[in-house]
């Protein structure tokens with residue numbers, strides 16, 4: 001099968017499209033024919049090994065000391081079940097699925113991926129195409145985890161900083177449509193219309209205005225890109241208001257690992273149209289280097305999808 005691998009940390013050019021052996025499902029596994037995956041900022045950081053100093057050792061041990069241990073990146077995917085092991089009961093051949101690969105060693109940048117059936121995989125929402133389904137997962141679950149900690153009540157004022165990224169575009173939709181909050185989205189001028197279209201009642205262009213100096217205060221301030229000073233952001237909170245930061249508050253309730261119930265919760269939101277993934281660009285697998293170059297700019301709007309197979 002075709003797969004994109006990386007055998008050393010470095011620039012986008014370390015990614016290579018090669019032929020590797022097609023995996024075969026074990027008795028408790030599902031073989032997925034991958035249709036779409038994504039390039040996230042997380043993929044870019046793993047490929048380039050760009051991590052904060054304090055996480056260097058842990059990240060190196062996890063990802064591979066001398067070279068990457070898991071050669072195929074791709075944290076989320078959507079595709080069709082091609083075959084199932086003899087003990088599998090949740091899925092059958094032909095099922096369209098979407099999945100997080102965080103708990104199974106990544107692997108979205110390949111034509112096939114095997115999953116134990118109890119991992120973070122579910123039937124794809126019928127309303128989404130494969131690219132949208134793959135792109136829905138990471139930003140959606142991360143935004144949901146963070147906002148849950150805000151205990152948001154209907155009508156409360158919620159500010160989302162970095163509203164145009166993968167996490168931000170999900171957070172705006174969730175805060176406005178799931179929590180019925182009055183949302184202010186902070187982004188650059190070129191993304192104001194996008195963020196408004198996602199349900200923000202107000203938008204602020206951070207290149208022209210500092211939201212902490214407008215005199216407005218909020219019940220929740222969520223920094224979805226971790227690019228604003230926490231101390232300054234807290235000054236825009238109402239008394240008793242909650243400050244949330246995507247780097248500090250995105251762990252799951254049972255640790256960092258992604259859980260099936262989180263994917264199923266997100267699936268419900270996607271099926272009812274509360275959340276719709278924003279796709280900025282889509283690249284074929286053959287252009288994964290270009291996709292990484294683009295995501296590395298830090299300027300993508302929502303998500304970058306990768307078409308693996310038609």
Ligand SMILES: NC(=O)c1ccc[n+]([C@@H]2O[C@H](COP(=O)([O-])OP(=O)(O)OC[C@H]3O[C@@H](n4cnc5c(N)ncnc54)[C@H](OP(=O)(O)O)[C@@H]3O)[C@@H](O)[C@H]2O)c1
Nearest residue numbers: 041138139142162164165166167188225227246298299300
């Ligand atoms: N996506 C995930 O699945 C996930 C999961 C866990 C944690 N995280 C973490 O959450 C953070 C955000 O991830 P992401 O995937 O949402 O990032 P992203 O999509 O790569 O963020 C890009 C967006 O951020 C905006 N931006 C850049 N600089 C900004 C600034 N100074 N102020 C406000 N907005 C700015 C950009 O628009 P402009 O340049 O036009 O402003 C662009 O739309 C990352 O640190 C990531 O590690 C992400």
